[in-house]
Amino acid sequence: MSMDEFLKYKEEIVRLRRDFHMHPELGFEEQRTSKIVEEYLKELGIKTKRMATTGVVGYLDNGENVTIALRADMDALPIQEENDVPYKSRYPGKMHACGHDAHTAMLLVAAKILSQRKLKGNVRFLFQPAEEGLNGAKRMIDDGALKGVDKIIGLHVWAELPSKVIAISPGPIMASVDHFKIIIRGKGGHGASPHQTNDPILCASSLITSLQSIVSRNISPLESAVVTVGKISGGTAFNIIPENVEMEGTVRTFSEEVRSLIERRLGEIVKHHSLALGCRGELIYKKLNSATVNDEELAQIGKEVASKITRVVEQKKTMGGEDFSEYARIIPGLFVYLGIRNEEKGIIYPHHNPRFNIDEDALPYGTAFEVLITEKLLNS
């Protein structure tokens, strides 16, 4: 199919996207969205199954041995929209500020086109809930979404890229995301008699500085890693030394080696640093999702396919995370980026911003990419 043929579907993609945009739903609450997805797929003759509470999986089964999965996420964010557009969010405090409305719309129309094509394989459509921090991908996998799937493709609209440009890179492209909590237990007392206490606030403040030595002194300068303390709380009054201080933060890396090194060093520093200051430190470390790593061969095929319809560039790595990584850990995966930035139209705001918007002229390119790479993988 030529790009001209895909452009004929623009109106339908935009109509679907605007409807989802007006009715944003948070993670695991995508009741309305999943119902629309389900009905749309059923109308195409594609069998569906519910997974991960509000997720929908579509089975375009051609009785073949090979299966390619295409994935879209459906959840919105707890943000009050500030765009003044006719399709502005109708739900106060909720907004599609990451473009998942567009992902769902593009994939639905891709399903429509693929259901009319002759394919030497099966296609699995994964409409996933709760990408934003709730790891809906893992729930989908637990419910069997990847069963029998050979390869998986995902796509994200990207505000840093000019409209219609597609960015693809092999290897790691988004970081792993971990959450940690540190509890420092000291001995409280009067602020005027610090010698009778073990001050957890002093301990916490010097601990934060020590933690920054992990990236600067334990990790090779050629590797990437982030240790951020984003939250700290302790104390009730200006003249009281409290009993406890709690801190929370995040760790981002691209490799499992670096990731476990940071976890280990965090534990050691928290323990020994606290002890040195007469406190007891506890680390609670939780791995949320792994780094997103693109399969080399799929990335190459992706570039070839995309360059037939638009300009293709390399994707810059980011320390942001994406739970598509959960799929790509199990089977070869490719996660690509579609530019939606348009300065002339004032579409310049970053993801998760109350003025985030999408140049809708780019959307048929996303659908086209999903259709063309599926055909390429199954029919050649």
Ligand code: NI
């Ligand atoms: Ni997103």
